[in-house]
Amino acid sequence: MASTLSELTNKSITLLTCDGRLITGILLGYDQLQNLILKNSYEKVYSMDAPMEKVELGLFVVRGDNVAVISEVTATSTNGDREEEDEDVRAEPIPPIVQNVT
Amino acid sequence: ITLQLFFSFFKTLVGKEIAVELKNDVVLTGTLHSVDQYLNIKLTNVSVVNENRYPQLTALKNCFIRGSVVRYVQINPSDVDTELLQDATRKENSSEITAATTSSSVEVKS
Numbered sequence: 001m002a003s004t005l006s007e008l009t010n011k012s013i014t015l016l017t018c019d020g021r022l023i024t025g026i027l028l029g030y031d032q033l034q035n036l037i038l039k040n041s042y043e044k045v046y047s048m049d050a051p052m053e054k055v056e057l058g059l060f061v062v063r064g065d066n067v068a069v070i071s072e073v074t075a076t077s078t079n080g081d082r083e084e085e086d087e088d089v090r091a092e093p094i095p096p097i098v099q100n101v102t
Numbered sequence: 103i104t105l106q107l108f109f110s111f112f113k114t115l116v117g118k119e120i121a122v123e124l125k126n127d128v129v130l131t132g133t134l135h136s137v138d139q140y141l142n143i144k145l146t147n148v149s150v151v152n153e154n155r156y157p158q159l160t161a162l163k164n165c166f167i168r169g170s171v172v173r174y175v176q177i178n179p180s181d182v183d184t185e186l187l188q189d190a191t192r193k194e195n196s197s198e199i200t201a202a203t204t205s206s207s208v209e210v211k212s
Contacts, residue, residue, distance in 0.1 A: 003138040005166060014161065018171065020126065022158055034142075034168055046158050064168075068124065071148070071165040089157045095126040097171050 005030045008072055013038075015062065016069040020094040022046075024073060025060060034064035046091040068097055107194050111187065112137040112175075121151065121176035122167055128156060130165065141169035 008027050015023045015036065025041025038060045045053040112134070121131040122143060129152065132145030144166050150159045 003136040003142050003144045003166065008166070016159075018126075044158065067168050068126065068171040069130075069162075069165050069167050071162045073161065074163055091157045092155065094128065094156060094158065097125045099125060099170075 012073040014071050014073050018066045018068050018097040020096045034067045036062040048090050052087045052089055107190055109139050115181060118181045122172055123174040124171050125173045143167045
């Protein structure tokens with residue numbers, strides 16, 4: 001019943017961070033706090049004014065506090081065709097996670 | 103004292119369709135695959151409600167959602183025995199050490 005990230009290790013994942021960023025990379029490791037290590041990672045930046053921009057990040061460590069959603073990237077969503085479609089996507093930024101509003 | 107009640111409750115919903123609303127207003131629907139003690143949720147067969155607003159998320163299929171970012175979990179009423187849940191929460195609240203901390207009256211059913 002344990003909901004762990006073990007099934008996702010060494011797989012390509014897309015991470016939605018608490019500030020609304022989308023980071024894709026290969027999950028090398030994680031811990032109970034959802035601190036993550038990603039390899040070959042890049043950020044996908046979407047905006048309304050320009051096509052999707054990829055920002056290379058390389059080897060990345062993400063602190064668990066900043067993790068919102070982790071999703072597996074399936075082969076069909078990263079093959080040549082889909083990738084091209086994705087580049088033309090225009091979107092509003094994803095809102096940040098709001099916590100502890102006083 | 104960890105609250106296992108909702109963890110146990112979510113375990114009964116594994117396999118059911120739920121909608122998870124996150125604190126960033128994104129709503130994801132899918133099948134509950136698993137849950138853990140922190141109420142982290144794993145959903146399979148995910149779809150984003152209002153996909154036009156968030157086209158960046160169309161590729162999401164299975165996701166792991168960190169418990170701390172969940173605002174609401176929407177459940178089909180037919181999947182829940184609300185009477186049982188109310189009873190369980192009442193029992194949980196009466197057995198916790200709330201006597202010293204609560205100022206309002208606590209109804210204890212024996």
